[in-house]
Amino acid sequence: MQITADLIVILGTGGTIAGTAKTASDGVGYTAAQLSVEDLLAAVPALASRRLEAHQVAQLDSKDMDFLTWQRLATAVQAQLARPEVGGIVITHGTDTLEETAYFLQRVLAPAKPVVLTAAMRPATALAPDGPQNLFDAVQVAAAPGAEGVVVACAGRVHDATQVRKTHSYRVDAFESVDGALVARVEEGVVRLLGRWPSGEALGLACISRPAERWPRVEIVMNHAGASGAVVDALRAAGVDGLIAAGTGNGTLSVALDTALREAQADGVKVWRSTRCDAGPVMDLPGLLPSAGALSPVKARIELILTLLAG
Numbered sequence: 001m002q003i004t005a006d007l008i009v010i011l012g013t014g015g016t017i018a019g020t021a022k023t024a025s026d027g028v029g030y031t032a033a034q035l036s037v038e039d040l041l042a043a044v045p046a047l048a049s050r051r052l053e054a055h056q057v058a059q060l061d062s063k064d065m066d067f068l069t070w071q072r073l074a075t076a077v078q079a080q081l082a083r084p085e086v087g088g089i090v091i092t093h094g095t096d097t098l099e100e101t102a103y104f105l106q107r108v109l110a111p112a113k114p115v116v117l118t119a120a121m122r123p124a125t126a127l128a129p130d131g132p133q134n135l136f137d138a139v140q141v142a143a144a145p146g147a148e149g150v151v152v153a154c155a156g157r158v159h160d161a162t163q164v165r166k167t168h169s170y171r172v173d174a175f176e177s178v179d180g181a182l183v184a185r186v187e188e189g190v191v192r193l194l195g196r197w198p199s200g201e202a203l204g205l206a207c208i209s210r211p212a213e214r215w216p217r218v219e220i221v222m223n224h225a226g227a228s229g230a231v232v233d234a235l236r237a238a239g240v241d242g243l244i245a246a247g248t249g250n251g252t253l254s255v256a257l258d259t260a261l262r263e264a265q266a267d268g269v270k271v272w273r274s275t276r277c278d279a280g281p282v283m284d285l286p287g288l289l290p291s292a293g294a295l296s297p298v299k300a301r302i303e304l305i306l307t308l309l310a311g
């Protein structure tokens with residue numbers, strides 16, 4: 001019997017989309033992660049005609065996202081995707097670390113079905129909450145023919161997990177595809193493809209099977225006027241496994257910071273250079289510390305953690 005893959009699974013993890021405030025006019029003094037994923041769906045009657053299933057995987061403010069939750073989430077996503085009746089997955093998430101979770105899932109799972117992260121900048125109790133529209137749009141993306149890979153649907157735009165960054169602290173359209181094209185737009189429930197769905201090779205769940213408390217410790221250090229090597233030296237003393245240098249411009253580093261990072265590297269710490277610029281790659285140059293390519297510091301950190309886990 002032919003099984004129709006029209007079931008969309010919604011996985012809740014918390015965030016402002018599930019947040020509540022004491023008054024409707026309060027858009028910032030709220031508590032994230034209060035409503036269940038079922039509550040979020042109940043606020044979108046327009047989804048009633050869809051075949052949906054909801055599961056709560058976590059309930060946290062995504063500023064507190066952690067390795068254990070990532071491990072659980074990746075495992076849950078993989079298990080749901082393996083069901084032949086599932087056509088796609090939507091993950092409700094906080095905006096703060098959404099780009100990190102999206103990148104992590106794309107690198108670990110590189111799913112052949114769509115996995116759509118969505119969020120909100122305003123709590124569910126706001127005068128005009130953005131969560132219901134974003135959730136509605138995300139479900140349309142998860143059900144779109146030909147969709148695949150991990151994307152982010154927010155404010156009518158669909159971003160590739162490798163491109164997306166939160167670029168605004170308050171605006172409802174807080175995300176940008178900083179260094180490439182949008183994947184799509186969602187207009188009145190219609191997904192208009194503009195670019196390509198993310199693709200790539202999956203590292204696989206086995207890569208992240210080590211207990212979360214024993215994942216490599218990778219920290220980010222920033223170059224800035226007057227940057228010394230003190231933070232690097234302290235992290236080295238604390239037993240850090242890897243360091244991402246968020247350099248200036250093309251990953252440039254002060255002499256003192258560069259010296260401390262080279263000493264750390266000589267001591268066995270894996271060091272990559274990224275940039276604190278909002279967009280653009282770091283070009284490799286002979287004699288310099290290795291570059292993290294076009295990855296932002298937070299995504300370079302995830303890539304280095306995965307590299308160390310795989311190694």
Ligand code: ASP
Pocket residue numbers: 014015016017032060061062063093094095096097119120121122
């Ligand atoms: N702190 C919240 C979170 O990331 C912010 C948000 O969702 O907009 O969970």
